[in-house]
Amino acid sequence: MVSVFPDPGATRAVLIGTSTYDFLEDLPSVSNNLSSLAEVFTGPTSWSLGREACVVLSNPPSAVATLDSLREASATARDTLLVYYAGHGLVTPGGELYLGLPQSKQHRVDTGIPYSWLRDALLDGRAERTVVILDCCYGGLALGAMAPSELAAQADVEGTYLLAAASENRQALAPPGEPHTAFTGELLAILTTGITGGPERLDLDSIFRELRQSLAAKGRPVPQGRERNSNGRLALGWNPSFSRSLISSSPGGGRVDHRAWPDPAAVRTVEGFFSALGQVRITSALTHTAISHRSGGQIAPGTVGSLLNRNNLPRTWRTTSVYLTACGVPDEQLDDWQSCWERLRSAPPAADASATEEAPRTSSAWGRTFRKLSGRRSRD
Structure with missing residues (x-):
C-alpha cells in the first residue's frame, strides 16, 4: 500500500x-x-x-x-x-x-x-x-x-x-x-x-x-x-535520505518505474491539487528547466513555475497534462488526474473546500463508538 x-x-x-x-x-x-x-x-x-x-x-x-x-x-x-x-x-x-x-x-x-x-x-x-x-x-x-x-x-x-x-x-x-x-x-x-x-x-x-x-x-x-x-x-x-535509484531494469530488459506518484483521488481542494502537482515534481527529481526540455519545448521553465504557484485552476487541461507527462507520470494515471481537475472545476465557486466532503458520520455511529470508549475507560 x-x-x-x-x-x-x-x-x-x-x-x-x-x-x-x-x-x-x-x-x-x-x-x-x-x-x-x-x-x-x-x-x-x-x-x-x-x-x-x-x-x-x-x-x-x-x-x-x-x-x-x-x-x-x-x-x-x-x-x-x-x-x-x-x-x-x-x-x-x-x-x-x-x-x-x-x-x-x-x-x-x-x-x-x-x-x-x-x-x-x-x-x-x-x-x-x-x-x-x-x-x-x-x-x-x-x-x-x-x-x-x-x-x-x-x-x-x-x-x-x-x-x-x-x-x-x-x-x-x-x-x-x-x-x-x-x-x-x-x-x-x-x-x-x-x-x-x-x-x-x-x-x-x-x-x-x-x-x-x-x-x-x-x-x-x-x-x-x-x-x-x-x-x-x-x-x-x-x-x-531516500536513494533515488527510482527506475530499475526489469528481467526482460525493460524499464520499470517504482516511483511513488501522488494519488489524485486523495485530492479534495484546489490547494491540495497544486500541492500534489508539486509532489509530482519532487518525485520526478527534475528541475523546471529539465521538465521544459522533456516536454520538447511545449512548456517553458517559467510556465512550470507559474503552474505550481497558482491558486486557481487552469481553464484548460493541456498545460497540466504536458507537465505531468514530462515529469514521467505513467500514461495510465493521467486520466485520474484529469478527472480530479474536472471534479474541482465543476465545484461551486468558493466551495472547493466543502463540495467534495462526505456527509458527517451519523450521531448513532458516534454514540456507539463513544459508549465503547467510555466503557473501556471505566475498566482502566
Whole structure:
C-alpha cells in the first residue's frame, strides 16, 4: 500500500505545549518543540500547511481556550487532523490521564486538560484520519507509574494513530542542554534528515519503527504506537535520505518505474491539487528547466513555475497534462488526474473546500463508538 500525503487544504494541525508552570518544574525545551514542528508542517518537505491551518498554542491559559481551538480545527479538517501535546503528563490517583497547563497541580485533574475531554473533541470531528502525538512526562515518585498499555488504552480513538513518549521521568524526557525534548527531538531529526534505506515518503509506521530503534539505542524510553484503520501509511514528510535509484531494469530488459506518484483521488481542494502537482515534481527529481526540455519545448521553465504557484485552476487541461507527462507520470494515471481537475472545476465557486466532503458520520455511529470508549475507560 502506497504512503499518501494529506490534502493541505482539508488538513489542520494543532500544536499544544506548556513550558512554564506555577507549581511544577518548567520544561523550556517545549517552546522549541512547538516552533520547530510548526516550521516542519508548514514547509515544503512536509504537509505545506498554511499558517492558519497550523495552530500553535504555547502555554494555553485554560482547558476551555485550548479545547475551543481544537474543536474549531476538528470541525474544519476533513482529510487529516493532527494534535500534538508536549509538557507534563499527569495522572490522578485513579489513573486518569490529564495534560498539564501553566497552573496545573499534581493529582488535580481540574487544573489541566483531562484526556477524555480531548478525546471527546476528536470524536466530534469529521476528519477521516487523526494523528495524536503525546510527548508527556510520566516519571517521578509523586506521579507514580503508568504502563504503556494503559496509556494506549486511554488515548484510543477510532480512526486515530497514536504516537506516545511513555517516558518514566522528566530527566529522560527533557535532557538538560538539549534544545528539544528527547522524543520530539528524535522525531524532528527523522523528519529533517530522513531514514537511510527508508521509503521515499516518511509514513507513520516507518517513523514509529525508527523512533523505537533510535531512542532505545540511546538508552532512552522507548515510545509506543497504536493505529486504527490503517492510518500508518499517512506520510508526515519526504525522506531526505531516500536513494533515488527510482527506475530499475526489469528481467526482460525493460524499464520499470517504482516511483511513488501522488494519488489524485486523495485530492479534495484546489490547494491540495497544486500541492500534489508539486509532489509530482519532487518525485520526478527534475528541475523546471529539465521538465521544459522533456516536454520538447511545449512548456517553458517559467510556465512550470507559474503552474505550481497558482491558486486557481487552469481553464484548460493541456498545460497540466504536458507537465505531468514530462515529469514521467505513467500514461495510465493521467486520466485520474484529469478527472480530479474536472471534479474541482465543476465545484461551486468558493466551495472547493466543502463540495467534495462526505456527509458527517451519523450521531448513532458516534454514540456507539463513544459508549465503547467510555466503557473501556471505566475498566482502566
